[in-house]
Amino acid sequence: MSEILRERQGQVHRKGEAPFQLDCEKPSAAGSVSQRACVFCGSRVVLYPIADALHIVHGPIGCASYTWDIRGALSSGPQIHRLSFSTDMQEIDVVHGGEKKLKAALCELIDAHHPKAAFVYATCIVGVIGDDVDAVCRQVSAEKGIPVLAVHSEGFKGTKKDGYRAACDALYKLVGTGDTSKVSPVSINILGDFNLAGEIWMIKDYYRRMGIEVVSCVTGDGRVDEIRRAHGAALNVVQCSGSMTHLAERLEERYGTPSLRVSYFGIEDMSEALYDVARFFKSDEIMRRAQVLVREELARILPQLARYRKALVGKRAAIYVGGAFKAFSLVRALRHLGMKTVMVGSQTGNKKDYELLRELCDEGTIIVDDSNPLELASFLSEKHVDLFIGGVKERPIAYKLGIGFCDHNHERKEALAGFEGMLNFAREVYGTVASPVWKLTGTERARALEAGA
């Protein structure tokens, strides 16, 4: 297909057409309008929800402006994370170095906001002009008596995944510095949920009902002191494995804490997550509570889901998300609603992820790594899609073609995790697909659908 650049041909696969082989984990092709961001973005999304920490971007203003309060990551208390702080480097700082400015900025902001810790994000040019951000962080930490952590997130130093790593490295430095004497042996850390629209509160409540203590949430509704005690938990439960596996691995290596990979999206994955955690603790009581919980929740939502399913059965969906693990859950959740996934892709999946996706999907499904608007648009048209699921950059592609869209990214304000989230998801999918506006759009697509394409 002409929309796919030569150097990207290996990153697109149609299930059933050829032996499975998908290139991934490559830098984006130059000039390709990749939907990916950069190292800084990866670090920023992971650390952003820590609500009682100061987040300061060291660099020119753009990186701070574009990430100011754009996410649905909620806090039950402090809101420092929703403010945007920057050293706003000027030409003179580029010439003479920005260390002094960074130090002064950190000191005045710590004095004004009394955070429990500070994260300093080094952006592109900081790496180039050679500011010693670590040294400044050490000095300020000593002066102000709080952890001040450098996050080495220079945009050009890799992909978003490298940003996740840099964030995990910063978090790792916090863990192990708190008192764990009162932590229960039946306890976990929730890794990789960012409390979009309050999701982590639902998940925490499930664990509470099972009798499990949640020591820390990394990083949804996150608190510095909780993260400092995270090494006391018996288990790390990891969602969004792309961003958090590195931290889980380092914690296992250092503290021997095992980890479990879960997803809270969709009924199957949500239930399985609770059962997996129950199984880990080898307690009949915890398992019994998990079963009761799942039964209660399902009894509440299944009848409502069935109503949506009736309207959605046979509809065709496309998925393009950041991490592949979310894509698995979405394929399953859509299947539960009677919908068929005809295209699925991610920005940062690895070989194993794509292999799993292939197993999960039907024949003919397009599987794609690190796609771009032109490819996505052509896939949507080719597959006569009714619903596209992605983030804010994907939305206008669908809308321009007169196709329904659901936001499943960090900016959303709807809780989509957990049992309640599945119901919200079904409601949103229904509200999207069933809207009468599609009768006014895409005449060509309507004809194709009528012809049974």
Place this chain on the structure above:
Amino acid sequence: MSANPAGTNLATTNPAAESTHSPNWVSTRNPCKLCSPLGAALVMRGIEGALPFLHGSQGCATYMRRYIISHFREPMDIAASGFSEASTIFGGGPNLRQGLTNVTEQYKPSLIGIATTCLTETIGEDLGMMLKEYLATEEGKSAPELVHVSTPSYSGTHMDGFHAAVRAVVEQLAEPGAAATVYRSGFVNVFPGMVSAADLRYLKEVLRDFDLRLTLFPDYSETLDAPVLDRYSKIPAGGTPIQSLRATPSAVASVEFGRTMLRKQTAASHLESAFGVPAHRMGMPVGIRESDAFFQSLEKISGRPTPMLHAAERGRLVDAYVDGHKYVFGKRAIVFGDEDLVIGLASFLAEIGISPVLCASGGKSGCFAEAIAEVTAGCPDEVIARDGLDFMSMGELARGLAPDFMIGSSKGAPLARELGVPLIRVGFPVHDRFGGQRVLHLGYRGAQYLFDLVVNTLLERKQNSSPIGYSYL
């Protein structure tokens, strides 16, 4: 009155206001500005068949796309050369060449508009030279038109990037004598600055009604506010035709908005000094007075009186001002955002009897305070004008000012909430409300829209805060 030569936070129309000077913060806290390549990317989107391209890290393009999409709700493709560690050390030439070749193959643009970023400026990439080298290669032979602009993010704001791009494109494409192929009769260049899609459409209508042909640049009125499509178009239809941009030196005049631009080297000043195209430079036509200046210029250029339709709109507007004056008189507003829009809005508010008690911008052209003083002359209340300001400093100043409302972009929403006053959303970005691209700010028609909006906002506030909730006001 002139701006403080040191340039920091000192601009004011009244020396007494110095006492409210906020402490000088080193950090920027909740910025009231974006970085310069964003403005350049927006300009490039306003050229027909063009694709914006950033020479820098992948993230810059992605963040700016996301930001622009959140306002316009339209596809906004920006390509990037996608820097890696190796390109940062050894230079981004190979990435730039590969990127341009890929973009050419995939998008088949008629022009690629390339802007630099902080990264490429810091490592000292010579974009002009690199493009020249690229054009000499085998692949470069099939390249479309290439224009480039230097937009280091550590210098200025998105507005500086915007103006720099307008000027760079005009300078690089201008060809004396190219006019005859575009229009048979005389035409006018219009450089409106960063205005809404609705503003751009309005300007085209006004010029047409004056029987003037125009080259409006940039023109993203269609590329960023397009109809739904059956087939995805790689590059949306619309934009200033490249041929028209070549012909700018043959225009009978240039019209350029923005009081902060008056003494600067701009697209219009360049065309005047290099090709003798008379430049009509004026404030952004927001409100009656600034719009009058615009319409007078068009009368002069066209040799015709203002067409009936627009004269009638002015008449209705004055009538509305009369009908609504009691609702607005003596009210106090905080106006914030891009300097020239703030100046226009301050002028509009002052002429209807509202005091723009704090006029603030993250930009720093050096001309802000003087311009605010001019357009608010005679205002009964003290007017504070501050450039280079962020929202937290704005908040610290605002608390003592007892404002009735704020007017500016969505970024003021947290402050408005904190102050407990309504926010009237105008400018860019509007991403917590719908239809920001269709907000009309300019001319008599825009003033009518703004006036209705301001009056209704104040009435709603009065109604909601009344213990009995009038149903007739």
